[in-house]
Amino acid sequence: MELNLARKNVLIIGGSKGIGLEIAKRFIEENANVSIVGRSIEHLNEAKLQLKHVTTYQSDITNNYEREGLIEKYILDHDHIDILINNAGGSNGSSILETPMENFYEAFELNYFSSVHLSKLVLKHMKKRGSGNIINISSIYGRESGGKATYNNAKAALISFTKALAHEVIKYGIRVNSIAPGSVYHxxxxxxxxxxxxxxxxxxxxxxxxxxxxxGKPEEIADVVVYLSSEKASWIVGATINVDGGQSKMNF
Incomplete structure (x- = not known):
């Protein structure tokens, strides 16, 4: 299927390994202009060895100022952004009663606030062009119990944010959606x-x-991300799509 993603400017947060790395590979196969963001320079350098024609940015996206600097530098380098993939994430803590509050704050900064802020930062550029795509990588555990509460809570908030933002910006030609992976091995x-x-x-x-x-395999998530980023998915707005091999137990 021709997805017409050639020369699209794509920025992948958390793109140096795992699911993010496979997403980068798939966009490169579609001849998009791909940039990846990671916290570790070691992982970024390893990713560059695997990928051709990729731009890398080292940034701690849990830091408000680094997020602002990242998008400012990206626009200076590439003029505009067509597609933002918010893929950063991770879990911490244990049971709610045993998990200190700082773990909840950390989980929300990584899994939720980074996506909210980065989306807001790129939207002003997308609005000028009257087009754009934002895809948030959430989780099936943002929709049901299981796993660690810090992670689940933040991913649930991300799913809610996806729907709210999608309704707000579709009038500008910008689509916002989310993918909820199940258990993916890498x-x-x-x-x-x-x-x-x-x-x-x-x-x-x-x-x-x-x-x-x-x-699940990282490439199985990446295939859905690339499709959802294309005009073939033009009528999908504000959705969160499970990609989980039937793992989720929810009915809707």
Missing amino acids: ESGVWGRLTRENPNKIEEFVKNDIPAGRF
Whole structure:
């Protein structure tokens, strides 16, 4: 399918490994102008070895000032932005009663506030051009219980933000959507670590909790991201699409 993404300016937050790296690969295959953002210069350099014609930006997107500097530098380098992928995320803490408040603040800064702020920063540029796409990577656990509350709460807020922002900016020709992955395996991710620590327990989890009988692959998320970024998905606005092998237990 021809997605007409050639020469589109794409900025991928959290693009140096895992799902973000696969998203970058897919956009490059579509001949888009791809830039990735990461906190670790080591991971960014490793990503550059795998990707051709990619621009990298080192930034701690949990920091308000670094977010502002990132978008300012990106626009100076590329003139405009067509597609923003908010892919940064991670979990912390344990049970609610045992998790200190600073962990909740940290989780929201990484999983929620960074996406809100970066979206606001790029929207003024997208509005000038009368077009644009913002895709937020949320989680099925933003819609149902399971996992750590700090992460779930922040991803639930991100899903709500996606819907609200989409309604506000579609009149400017800007589409905002979200993808909610289920459990996705990659070596640098939490499921990679847990599998190495306790393979028998993880095998049982996959058997009991994922109807498809396996973990998702980063490229399976990336394929949906690229499609959703294209005009082939022009009537999808404010949606959160589960990509989870049937793992989610919600009815809607």
